[in-house]
Every structure is written in structure tokens, then in C-alpha cells.
Amino acid sequence: MCSLFEVLEQELAKGPVAHGWPDQTWTLTRIKTLIGRRFHKSMTLSTIAQMLHRHGFSHQVRARRAVERDEEAVTGWVKETWPQVETPWRRSGPGCASRTKPASR
Helix, strand or coil: CCCHHHHHHHHHHHCCHHHCCCCCCCCHHHHHHHHHHHHCCCCCHHHHHHHHHHCCCCCCCCCCCCCCCCHHHHHHHHHHCHHHHCCCCCCCCCCCCCCCCHHHC
């Protein structure tokens, strides 16, 4: 006899598209919906995350970049535009350590 988590694992292995979602990305919200549909149970997102983590699942982030990304344009922007936009971290002239301005005394 299979445990409830083994059944959930089998359902997750089928993929989100098999359960009616348009892409192959599992999110906690989608898993919550799947649990509700399949087992008629309601769980919080944090409980689902803890359960998945206990069973060896981990948070994944996409590694690929957008197809439309133009690396040359990005490199040019970082070299030419970003320095003009970024504010300097330090003053260009000498500063004062006093909490009040010397002119206000």
C-alpha cells in the first residue's frame, strides 16, 4: 500500500502539463491545488514546503536566460549607461565627522 506522499510524488512526476497547467513549472500554489484535487485536503504553502523539503525536494531557480536577451547590448549598457546612473558611494571632497554642520554653530 502506498503512502499519501508516494502518491503525491507519482502525480508530481507526471508534470504540471498533465494536470492542466500551461508549462512545466511546479509552484507551491500548483502543488496545493493538486493536493486539494487529488486528496481533498487543504494545506498551507509553508506546510507543503516543509513536507517537500523533508522528503528531499529543494527550491529550484531557472538557469536559462530569455531567448530575446542581447548580450552585446547588455554589456554596452553596463559599461556606458550604468556609471552615469549609479550614484557615487563617497563624497568627492572632504567630509566632516560632526553630527552638526560646522556652519550651524
